[in-house]
Amino acid sequence: MPWPVWLVAGLMVAGLLSLSQAYGFHGDEMYFVVAGQHPAFGYVDQPPLTPLLSAASVAVLGVSPTAVRILPALEMALVVIIVGFIARDLGGSRRAQVLAAVTAGVSGYLAAGHLDTTTEPDLLIWAAVMWLLVRVLAGADRRLWVAVGVSAGIGLENKDTLLFLAAGLAVGELLCRRWEVVRSSWVWAAVVIAAVMWAPNLAWQAVHGWPQLTMASQIAGYAATNRAQALPFVWLFCGPLLFPVCIAGLVWVLGSWAAAPWRPLGLAALVAMALDLVSGGKAYYVIGSVSLFMAAGGIVLDGWIARGHRRLKTGGSPRRPSPPAG
Secondary structure, three states: HHHHHHHHHHHHHHHHHHOOOOOOOOOOHHHHHHOOOOOOOOOOOOOOOOHHHHHHHHHHHOOOOOHHHHHHHHHHHHHHHHHHHHHHOOOOHHHHHHHHHHHHHOOOOHHOOOOOOOOOHHHHHHHHHHHHHHHHHEEEOOHHHHHHHHHHHHHHHOOOHHHHHHHHHHHHHHHHHHHHHHHOHHHHHHHHHHHHHHHHHHHHHOOOOOOOHHHHHHHOOHHHHHHHHHHHHHEEEEEEEEHHHHHHHHHHHOOOOOOOOOHHHHHHHHHHHHHHHHHOOHHHHHHHHHHHHHHHHHHHHHHHHHHHHHHHHHOOOOOOOOOOOO
């Protein structure tokens, strides 16, 4: 991994933590701390991971905004590094890896790292799962599916939004006719692992009358607003100036011959977005898939820069007109 990728991640952590004490607790942060101080396998509005981590941060470091914001800052820095890894495993050059990391480092991931909520672990898990899927779909050791299952299981103990990605991946694999993936026993092992890890929260939900379904129905009551915010949110999260880079990454994944092994992931992201819109969920529920497109966008941007350099080298200065004969 090129050292500038690590530098971008380090600067993100330093910047976030230097400002972490400049503003007080967000209401959700206080709620997660208090909820985590009453450990359970679930809560009415989310699984237990974020509350438990928030309470542990306060228990170890004391009660302060900085204490609960250390983990979010580190999580978003890890996303930057993972985006660099994704760009590398998509075949990107060292410059493409750096460009992808910079794109992630100045995007909505930076904004997300300011607060301790369920969103930050969710974004990290989506990025990690995307990276693992990039590797296994390109033919890496099939046993990496076990890591996919473990990562998904951890993610489902934080938010159940990964179900959108799972459904999208199933559709993408079928549309791209990746039958070797569907038939792999390691894939089904990953499904079983994730389900077993998620089971305690499911049991808690069942015992308490499925309160998260009630919460989801309440959120769906604002479906029209949520749908109207979807595209503007994606635009802002990617960054108004860098949004074209992410769109170029999406086009590359869906249309480039070189990206054929990873086309199911591009389709999975679109299906996940469609399911989120149909269900009336909030715009950020499936934004984690943008990590793939930032990485691919770094490759496309690297190509643009390389072509520009070649034109400069071959074009030279404008040719002067030849003097008239005689």
